[in-house]
Amino acid sequence: MIVPGYRDHPTERWDPIAPVDPGEAEDFLRQCYLENPRLGPVEPRLAIVRAQIAATGGYAHTTEELAYGAKMAWRNSSRCIGRLYWRSLVVLDRRRARTADDIFSLLVHHLRVAGGGDRAGAIRPVISIFAPALPGQPYARVWNEQLIRYAGYRTDDGSFVGDPRNEEFTAAMQGFGWQGKGEAFDVLPIAVETPAEGVRLYELPERAILEVPLTHPEFGWFAELGLRWHVVPAISNLRLTIGGVQYPLAPFNGWYMGSEIGARNLADENRFNMVPIVAARMGLDTSRESTLWRDQALIELNRAVLYSYEKAGMKIADHHTESQRFLTHLRNEEKAGRPVPADWTWIVPPISGGATPVFHRYYEELDLRPNFYLDPEAQALAQSGTRTCPFSG
Ligand code: ARG
Numbered sequence: 001m002i003v004p005g006y007r008d009h010p011t012e013r014w015d016p017i018a019p020v021d022p023g024e025a026e027d028f029l030r031q032c033y034l035e036n037p038r039l040g041p042v043e044p045r046l047a048i049v050r051a052q053i054a055a056t057g058g059y060a061h062t063t064e065e066l067a068y069g070a071k072m073a074w075r076n077s078s079r080c081i082g083r084l085y086w087r088s089l090v091v092l093d094r095r096r097a098r099t100a101d102d103i104f105s106l107l108v109h110h111l112r113v114a115g116g117g118d119r120a121g122a123i124r125p126v127i128s129i130f131a132p133a134l135p136g137q138p139y140a141r142v143w144n145e146q147l148i149r150y151a152g153y154r155t156d157d158g159s160f161v162g163d164p165r166n167e168e169f170t171a172a173m174q175g176f177g178w179q180g181k182g183e184a185f186d187v188l189p190i191a192v193e194t195p196a197e198g199v200r201l202y203e204l205p206e207r208a209i210l211e212v213p214l215t216h217p218e219f220g221w222f223a224e225l226g227l228r229w230h231v232v233p234a235i236s237n238l239r240l241t242i243g244g245v246q247y248p249l250a251p252f253n254g255w256y257m258g259s260e261i262g263a264r265n266l267a268d269e270n271r272f273n274m275v276p277i278v279a280a281r282m283g284l285d286t287s288r289e290s291t292l293w294r295d296q297a298l299i300e301l302n303r304a305v306l307y308s309y310e311k312a313g314m315k316i317a318d319h320h321t322e323s324q325r326f327l328t329h330l331r332n333e334e335k336a337g338r339p340v341p342a343d344w345t346w347i348v349p350p351i352s353g354g355a356t357p358v359f360h361r362y363y364e365e366l367d368l369r370p371n372f373y374l375d376p377e378a379q380a381l382a383q384s385g386t387r388t389c390p391f392s393g
Contacts, residue, residue, distance in 0.1 A: 016135075016136055017133040017134065017135050017136065017137070017139070017246055018135060019053070019057035019058065019135045020053050020057060020058045020059060020135075020243075020244035020245055021244045022049075022050060022053050022054075022244070023244075024243055024244035024369065025049055025050075025053060025059065025243045025244045025245075026046060026049075026050075027243070027369075028065075028069065028072075028242060028243030028244070028369065028370060029042055029045060029046055029049060029065070029243060030042055030046075031072070032065055032068050032069065032072070032243075033045065035068070036064070036068060039064055057134070057135040057136075058132065058134055058135060058245060059245070061242060061243070061245060063093055065242070065243070066091065066093055066095075066129060066242070067089075067091040067093075069242030069243060069370045070089060070091050070127050070129060070240065070242070070250070070252075070370070071086050071087060071089050071091070072242075072370045073240055073241070073242065073369075073370035073371050073372055074086045074089055074125075074127075074252070075333075075338075076341060076368040076369065076370060076371045077371065077372060078341040078342050078343045078346070078363075078365065078366070078367075079343050079346035079347070080254075080346075081257065081322050081323065081325075081326045081346075081347050081349075081358065082125075082254045082255075082257070082317075082322060082325070082326075083326070083329050083340075084325040084326065084328055084329040084332070085125060085254075086329075088124075088125060089125045089126070089127060089252075090113065090124055090125065090126040090127070091126075091127055091129065092106075092109075092110065092113070092126065092127065092128040092129065093129055094106050094128045094129055094130045094131075095129065095130065095131050095132070096131075097130055097131070097140075098131070098140070098194070098196075099194065099196075099197065100140075100192040100193075100194050100197050100200040100202075103130065103140060103142075103192050103194070103249070104190060104192050104200075104202045106128060106130075107128070107142070107147055107190060107192075107236075107251065108204065108205060108208045109128075110126055110128045110147070110234065110251060110253075111147060111148070111204070111208040111209070111232060111234065112207070112208060113126050114126040114232045114234065114253045115208075115210045115231065115232055116315075120210060120313075120314075121210065121231065121312065121313040121314040121315055122315060123231065123232060123253075123254075123255040123314070123315040125252070125253060125254045125255070126252065126253055127240075127250055127251070127252035127253075128250065128251055128252075129240065129247050129250045130247065130248075130249035130250065131247075131249070132245045132246055132247050133246045133247070133248050137195075138195040139195065139248050139249070140192070140193065140194040140195065140248070140249055141192075141193050141237075141248050141249050141378070141381075142190060142191065142192055142193070142236045142237065142249055142251065143169075143191035143192075143193060143199065143237070143381040143382060143385060144169070144188060144190055144191060144236050144237065144382060145235065145236065145237045145382035145383075146233060146234055146235055146236055147190060147204070147232075147234040147236050147251055147253075148187055148188075148204070148209055148230045148232065148233075148234065149163065149165075149166050149169075149187070149188050150162050150163040150166060150184070150185050150186060150187065150188065151163070151166055151170040151173075151180045151186040151187075151188050152164045152165065152166045152167040152170050153167070153170060153180070153182055154167060161182060161183065161184055162183070162184050162185070162186060163265075163271060163272065164270055164271060165270070165271055166188060168383060168384040168385060169188065169382065169383065169384065169385045170188065171385070172384060172385020172386060173188060173189055173191070173201060173385060175385075176191075176199070176201055177201075178201055178203075184226065184272075185211075185228050187204055187209055187230075189201040189202055189203050189204075190202045190203075190204060190236075191381075191385070209230060210230065210231035210232060210314060211228050211229065211230050211231065212228060212229060212230075212231060212308050212309050212312045212314055213227070213228045213308065214227040214228055214229070214304050214305060214308045215304065215307070215308050215311075216300065216303065216304040216307065217303060217304075217307045219281070219282070219300065219304075221281055222278075222281075222300075222304055225274070225277065225278075225281075227266060227272075227274065227304075229256075229261045229265065229266070229305070231255075231256070231309070231314045231315075231316075232253050232255075233253055233254065233255075233256055233260070234251050234252065234253035235251065235252055235253070235372075236249075236251035237374065237378040237379070237381070237382045238250070238252075238372035238373060238374055238378070239372065239373045239374075239375055239378065240252075240370070240371075240372055241369060241370060241371060241372075241373060242369075242370040243369075243370070248375075248378070250372075252372075255315045255316060255317060256309075256316050256317070257316070257317050257318070257319055257322045257349070258302055258305045258306040258309070258316050258317065258318050258319065259302055259318075259319045259349045259350050259351050260350075261305045262298070262301045262302030262303075262304070262305040262306075262351075263298055263301070263302055263349070263350040263351045264350055266301060266305075267298055267301060274301060275294055275297045275298055275301070276297075278297040278300060278301055279293045279294070279296070279297035282296065282297060282300065284296055284297065298351055299351070302351060306318055319349035319351065319352065319356055320352075320355070320356055322349075323349065323356035323357050323358040324357065326347065326358055327357050327358065339364050339366060339368070340363070340364065341363070341364055341365060341366035341367070341368055342363035342364065342365070343363070343365065344362065344363055347363065
């Protein structure tokens with residue numbers, strides 16, 4: 001379904017894209033061809049790319065360069081604990097799509113492939129790469145921070161329904177004419193913006209949204225909380241940069257680590273804030289912090305997430321397993337003679353940090369390219385559904 005949106009945006013407010021830096025192009029191509037001898041010698045390719053940049057300010061990646069560049073960008077993502085499988089990323093080349101309708105149907109396709117297709121739940125890491133931004137020209141983008149996110153509504157009595165993180169974005173979508181059910185897990189519409197069409201809102205079809213209702217292995221009452229979460233986390237507002245070329249629309253996904261849902265999305269005070277509710281249902285002594293009621297409730301919430309996804313046949317990983325995989329990745333990369341940039345504050349899981357091996361060491365903090373970046377404008381759009389960031393003055 002399409003919700004009518006508005007069709008004007010002043011072109012001067014687009015982030016101007018600079019011409020490609022030939023040095024960055026060369027660095028990328030040298031590394032890409034070095035790591036992939038079957039691509040042949042890099043020198044002839046460099047000559048072509050240098051000429052293209054000189055003539056047009058940009059250059060076009062070959063299919064192989066695009067695919068390997070996307071994998072390198074994942075490999076270089078210092079906040080991601082799940083990088084062991086970087087080589088298996090499925091890269092969908094969508095550079096020819098132009099209209100909002102085409103883009104949206106390819107996003108639906110992305111979610112279907114990512115969700116395992118006919119083998120629903122066999123989650124595959126996938127990236128769809130749309131057209132690069134050309135110097136000085138406006139480009140297509142998706143406003144949402146993820147393809148699937150839940151709406152958040154402040155009700156008249158001051159209470160809250162849904163995900164508070166998306167309150168402003170939800171209000172902006174309502175301002176464009178979208179109407180949610182007003183329930184706790186209403187999937188937000190996707191806002192696709194193209195230079196020719198402005199922003200258009202699309203409702204995802206049900207078949208594109210895998211979700212799991214949460215139950216607990218022992219607590220029968222847990223189902224009554226009415227909790228659920230989606231299965232595919234597909235980040236849609238980071239700019240992919242490969243060899244100096246900018247891809248502002250390149251949504252990608254992996255599978256969830258349970259603690260992202262159980263220890264953050266459903267637990268954080270400024271998200272679904274379920275810890276006190278679970279603790280009350282468990283009958284815990286919440287009169288003092290030192291009973292560790294928060295920790296007990298958190299663990300049960302996380303057990304419910306892992307249990308429910310596994311029972312539903314939906315791929316998910318626990319934080320112990322994912323930590324061990326990350327150490328394997330570190331060893332693999334060391335053998336290959338490559339550094340592994342990592343941000344300790346993101347790598348260490350939000351529960352039982354010290355019980356996982358990733359806690360007990362330091363990491364190199366490097367900003368290597370290719371990589372993914374969050375632009376201030378993309379951040380403002382995902383947060384508030386408007387171009388101007390309210391906090392940037
Ligand atoms: N933490 C984010 C969320 O809960 C998702 C980030 C990406 N996570 C992943 N497993 N690939 O929605």
